[in-house]
Amino acid sequence: MAQRTTTSQRSTEAPFVRPGSPEDAALPARRANERDDLMPGIEPERTLTDWGRSERMEGLLDRTVADFLYKHWFRVEVEGIENVPSQGGALLVANHAGALPPDAPMIVKAIKEEHPHPRPVHLTMEHFFKGYPGFAMLLPKIGGVPAHPANVHRLLHDEQALVQVMPEGRKGTEKLYKDRYRLRRFGRGGFVEAAMRARAPIVPIAMIGPEEAAPIFAHVKALQRLTRLIYFPITPTFPHFGFAGMLGYLPAKFKIRFLPPVATDRWGERPWEDKGLVQTVSEEIRALIQAHVFEMVARRENVWFG
Amino acid sequence: MTPGDSRRILITGLSTYWGGRLAQQLEQDPAYEVIVGVDNHDPTLELERTEFVRISNQHSLIRRIVHAAEIDTVIDTRLVVDSAWTSARLAHENNVIGTMNILAACGGASSPVRKFVFKSSAHFYGAERDDPAFFTEEMDRPHPPSTPIERDIVEAEGSVRDFAQRHREKSVTILRFANGLGPDLRTSHSQLFSLPVVPTILGFDPRYQFIHEDDIVGCLEHAVRTDMPGTYNGAADGVLALSEVIGLLGKPMAPVLPPWGTSAVAGPLNRLGLRIPVEMLNQLRYGRGVDNRRLKAAGYRYRYTTRETVIRFREHLRLAPLMRSAREPYRYEREVEEFLRWSPSVRRGGEATGPWRPSPRQAADLHKALTPVGRSPGADRSGEPPAHGASGFDYDDLEASELVALLPSLERADLQTLYRHEHAGRRRREVLSEIDRLLAPSGR
Numbered sequence: 001m002a003q004r005t006t007t008s009q010r011s012t013e014a015p016f017v018r019p020g021s022p023e024d025a026a027l028p029a030r031r032a033n034e035r036d037d038l039m040p041g042i043e044p045e046r047t048l049t050d051w052g053r054s055e056r057m058e059g060l061l062d063r064t065v066a067d068f069l070y071k072h073w074f075r076v077e078v079e080g081i082e083n084v085p086s087q088g089g090a091l092l093v094a095n096h097a098g099a100l101p102p103d104a105p106m107i108v109k110a111i112k113e114e115h116p117h118p119r120p121v122h123l124t125m126e127h128f129f130k131g132y133p134g135f136a137m138l139l140p141k142i143g144g145v146p147a148h149p150a151n152v153h154r155l156l157h158d159e160q161a162l163v164q165v166m167p168e169g170r171k172g173t174e175k176l177y178k179d180r181y182r183l184r185r186f187g188r189g190g191f192v193e194a195a196m197r198a199r200a201p202i203v204p205i206a207m208i209g210p211e212e213a214a215p216i217f218a219h220v221k222a223l224q225r226l227t228r229l230i231y232f233p234i235t236p237t238f239p240h241f242g243f244a245g246m247l248g249y250l251p252a253k254f255k256i257r258f259l260p261p262v263a264t265d266r267w268g269e270r271p272w273e274d275k276g277l278v279q280t281v282s283e284e285i286r287a288l289i290q291a292h293v294f295e296m297v298a299r300r301e302n303v304w305f306g
Numbered sequence: 307m308t309p310g311d312s313r314r315i316l317i318t319g320l321s322t323y324w325g326g327r328l329a330q331q332l333e334q335d336p337a338y339e340v341i342v343g344v345d346n347h348d349p350t351l352e353l354e355r356t357e358f359v360r361i362s363n364q365h366s367l368i369r370r371i372v373h374a375a376e377i378d379t380v381i382d383t384r385l386v387v388d389s390a391w392t393s394a395r396l397a398h399e400n401n402v403i404g405t406m407n408i409l410a411a412c413g414g415a416s417s418p419v420r421k422f423v424f425k426s427s428a429h430f431y432g433a434e435r436d437d438p439a440f441f442t443e444e445m446d447r448p449h450p451p452s453t454p455i456e457r458d459i460v461e462a463e464g465s466v467r468d469f470a471q472r473h474r475e476k477s478v479t480i481l482r483f484a485n486g487l488g489p490d491l492r493t494s495h496s497q498l499f500s501l502p503v504v505p506t507i508l509g510f511d512p513r514y515q516f517i518h519e520d521d522i523v524g525c526l527e528h529a530v531r532t533d534m535p536g537t538y539n540g541a542a543d544g545v546l547a548l549s550e551v552i553g554l555l556g557k558p559m560a561p562v563l564p565p566w567g568t569s570a571v572a573g574p575l576n577r578l579g580l581r582i583p584v585e586m587l588n589q590l591r592y593g594r595g596v597d598n599r600r601l602k603a604a605g606y607r608y609r610y611t612t613r614e615t616v617i618r619f620r621e622h623l624r625l626a627p628l629m630r631s632a633r634e635p636y637r638y639e640r641e642v643e644e645f646l647r648w649s650p651s652v653r654r655g656g657e658a659t660g661p662w663r664p665s666p667r668q669a670a671d672l673h674k675a676l677t678p679v680g681r682s683p684g685a686d687r688s689g690e691p692p693a694h695g696a697s698g699f700d701y702d703d704l705e706a707s708e709l710v711a712l713l714p715s716l717e718r719a720d721l722q723t724l725y726r727h728e729h730a731g732r733r734r735r736e737v738l739s740e741i742d743r744l745l746a747p748s749g750r
Binding site for chain 2: 038039040041043045046047048050051052127128130131132133134135136137140141145146148149150151154
């Protein structure tokens with residue numbers, strides 16, 4: 001049963017609410033969309049979703065690697081899981097760090113473990129990964145979706161799914177150890193625009209631990225050009241232990257704090273056209289996450305034991 | 307223009323697989339009085355009453371046919387979307403110059419054409435790294451087209467859109483189809499999937515969406531039958547990963563094409579007989595999905611999902627070796643076709659088994675006989691003399707069973723006039739009750 005979570009939940013737990021129906025009043029106002037019931041049906045014989053997500057592979061990784069990392073290696077501590085809505089689309093926005101960032105899978109695992117109503121999360125990734133052999137094959141299988149605004153909109157609005165986005169992007173993951181926990185610019189606010197269009201709430205997430213788990217000491221430009229990767233980092237285990245060294249995380253203690261959702265449907269009819277508003281909201285969310293990250297780091301007694 | 311107003315059809319590209327299939331489909335409905343097909347080589351599928359005129363894409367000739375036959379609906383099925391089957395120069399000639407000529411033939415103030423349906427391809431969107439997972443109709447490709455066939459398709463569609471803007475009174479439909487797949491269809495993809503081992507690019511597992519050949523014909527027919535101006539994606543529900551497709555076909559997957567320098571390897575393979583055109587290489591790397599909801603909202607229901615399409619194709623692949631010699635390929639012989647269509651010696655509708663049904667040709671004749679009765683003379687748009695017996699038929703001579711078979715193809719207004727006429731005249735019970743039955747259900 002665990003393998004079929006994505007599809008069964010899409011049909012039962014996130015019903016498309018008709019405007020004017022009683023449950024409509026309880027949820028954030030959503031534009032009536034006559035295309036909702038034209039979404040492709042679900043074929044139970046398939047093992048992949050239309051996004052290329054494989055519940056089999058996801059389940060396998062979840063039971064093995066993710067489970068071990070979550071419970072024993074990073075000993076993840078979670079606060080405020082109730083802030084993740086149990087139905088409807090929502091955009092999870094977190095800070096980003098680590099050479100091969102362990103933060104995104106740990107947030108997914110946290111929702112799976114702690115949430116009373118767990119749902120699969122789609123992870124937005126750079127388009128670069130769709131064009132790089134290996135990543136292109138693997139990442140969609142475990143829930144990766146290229147960070148195109150149309151993709152985010154379809155997931156949030158049409159499929160009422162959870163989407164995770166790291167607005168810092170590679171600027172966050174490639175920053176050096178000495179710059180740890182200082183959040184980079186939040187892109188151009190595209191994530192706020194996407195949430196506004198889908199009228200989905202934003203759930204900010206502050207997270208500590210990944211910076212110490214996968215620190216980057218330096219970048220090697222020449223090797224980056226040779227391998228055509230987005231960056232070629234020097235970490236405690238990479239490159240001298242080969243590509244597997246990318247997964248050689250140090251056992252830092254992880255803490256994840258889900259913050260109360262920010263509604264995006266309270267600024268009138270077409271708020272995304274106001275670029276100033278989009279930038280302001282984006283900056284406010286960045287500042288909020290930054291403040292919580294600093295507070296969590298300040299309270300931390302020990303990098304390894306929390 | 308109201309739906310169902312298409313009566314006199316011109317199919318350009320009749321000899322392409324799509325033109326032939328569409329003509330076969332439309333022939334079955336006597337509501338289409340006239341079906342004319344043009345192309346520059348002979349039809350490849352057997353047709354019953356479609357009239358074939360062999361011409362090249364010269365607009366003056368097409369224009370004469372359009373005016374002479376009072377064509378109201380033109381369906382353009384000519385577009386070449388697979389560069390493996392022809393040279394880039396011929397494809398450009400056909401796709402860009404040909405489309406321009408056909409549009410020129412349909413334009414003009416005096417043109418009888420009221421509807422234009424253009425069969426296009428999802429290659430319009432290309433297949434790139436920066437694509438969205440599902441293209442909707444109003445999206446543009448992220449980068450300008452880089453392969454010749456995609457450039458042609460974008461250019462051809464551009465001229466169709468221009469045409470639509472200049473002729474706002476005409477209903478112009480563009481259908482962008484995903485990769486077609488089916489037993490009778492020959493494409494680069496079906497060739498690839500027919501290999502014992504399917505080569506793929508190492509490290510990539512692109513998303514693929516197909517549409518069954520019957521659904522392509524169905525979509526085209528739907529566009530003729532209903533009025534749906536605008537652009538529509540035609541693709542089956544469900545996007546599969548290539549590994550899933552190959553798994554469904556029951557074949558091993560061989561990631562033998564290198565991720566870098568893929569086209570350098572594809573070149574020599576080309577010479578060995580495995581044709582992988584450039585636009586297909588992009589698809590094998592990045593894949594493509596389109597949003598098919600607009601066409602569903604316009605009332606079309608797909609018969610197959612992508613998965614079912616692939617399963618049908620697998621069944622075909624397994625049967626193909628057994629069937630290879632069973633079917634004689636059809637060859638067009640002008641004299642035979644003309645004899646069958648026009649000679650008075652040919653008995654049409656022949657041996658009656660079960661309830662009598664008019665052959666399409668007879669039905670067309672009967673329609674002519676009914677026209678003076680059913681329509682007021684002023685509304686008679688084909689300009690026939692309103693007198694009886696123009697085509698050797700007279701309404702009152704028709705058998706009741708013949709009439710009953712014919713009634714469903716008439717419009718409401720005609721039925722009502724006919725009812726009054728029958729009521730005043732011979733008062734045949736079967737005819738009157740059948741008209742009643744047809745008029746009753748919609749009750750609008």
